[in-house]
Amino acid sequence: MRIVIGSAGRRVYLVHWFQQALRNLGIPGEVIVFDHDPHAAAVAAADGHRVMPAYISPEYPQAMIDAVEELRPDLFITLNDQELTLLSRGLADQLRDRGVTVPVLGPLQHQIAADKFQTSAALEHAGIPVPHCALLSDAAGVRALLERGEHFIIKDRYGSASSGLQRLSHAELSSLLAGSPDGIVFEGAERVIQVAIFGDEYGVDIIAPLTGGAVQGLLARRIVTMRNGESATAVSVDNAPFLELGQRLNTRLGVRGICSLDVLVDHHGIAHVIDINPRFSGGYPFNHLAGADVPQFMVASLAGRPAASEWAAYQLDIVSAKHEGMIRFDAPDRHAHSLQHSHL
Known part of the structure; x- marks a missing residue:
């Protein structure tokens, strides 16, 4: 099995977790990184990589198609919002025509997620609280x-x-x-x-089949601290208060794979959606470290195996914090690499 992660950047942990999922399920495979930066940390952790044109480059779509035709991956995901937008406008369908599973929303649904003005209008119309x-x-x-x-x-x-x-x-x-x-x-x-809404901020991940369908799991965490616009410290919490919200969002968007929500719960207990990210967000690791395993769910799905129910279970009240780490490259061409040390 071959899994490609686009615009992986510094998300070394996600490369590791997909590699671990392959090992846990006894599936031979590799995790490849596509990135514009050949020195991106995730490149060193991956089993291989391709340097891609920047997503704003006119060469990007054809370079993506060429790379996919060469490597024939089973799954392509990206961690970049702008790349998701390009994929949603037809490129994802071209990759799917070549046999790749690409969990990207349809163009109209993605626009709701990408455009904060449309997010507000569409969710308000659906009866979902928003600012x-x-x-x-x-x-x-x-x-x-x-x-x-x-x-x-x-x-x-x-x-x-x-x-x-x-x-x-x-x-x-x-x-x-x-x-x-x-x-x-x-x-x-x-x-x-x-x-502005005042209250507690949460991250909520909706998990659905890679090609769309009913919600398969829901992960929740309360944000404790932020750094540069991303969760830095969080505590895993019960998902029950967000189950109905997850179902309603999935009905509106048709989630494929994973979709992360930023949610503010005000002093009246009303959960307001303030942002939608239809990808692995920087908040997912907090639930993974508490016991959830979405990469394993995705790999099992690709292999046609029923995923063990434990993948969506996680311990409550687990506090996790991101910190700095280092990783070493052995060769300038990145065909060989040595993982020396890495952290979130």
Whole structure:
């Protein structure tokens, strides 16, 4: 079996966990990394790699097709939001035509996940709580938000890892709008503005079959600390409060494989979805270290084996924290590698 992880970057642990899943199930196979950076840490941990054009390059789609035709992987996943967007626009279907399982949402469903303005509109229409939201450039929409809250959050409309994040008080937003009565526009990416919700932040992973279907498992964790827009410390928690939410999101999006949600539970106990990432997120490891094993579920599914029910079980109240690690490359061409030491 051959598994390819695109844009793996520093996610050495995910390469290891897929390799371990193959070993646990007694399936001969390898984990290959596709990455634009030949010095990405995950390259050194993988069984092989391909240097790919940047996803913004016009050469990227054909290079992906050529690599897939050469390697004939069973599974291709990516950890990059922009690459997911390109795949959802037809490239994933081209790879599927070549026999590869590619757990990427359909184009309309992916757009809901990728576009924070559409996330808000689509989920609100489905009756799923979300923060009140408007485009920052929409003066009327911003004025309406000013009547709904006292604190506000600005984000990049298509961003990830908290890109463009700013926090504003009612007075600060009113002042900005007074200076730009036709709409507030910042240089760079388009932004959305949301009414801030105060409460506890959680990460929730919805797990579904790789080709779509009913929810197979749900993982939950409470975020303790963040670093650079990603969970740094978290504690595993009971998934029961989020089961209905997971079912409803899956019905709306048609999850394939894994989809990670950022959820804020306010002081009234209402869970608001603030972000959707249809991939392995930086929060998944907290549940894996507590006992869950989504890579094993995926490998078993690819092999046509019923996955042992234990893959979705995890201990509660397990606190995990990310920290720095190092990994060594033995050869400049990356055809040989030696794993010296790695951590999350």
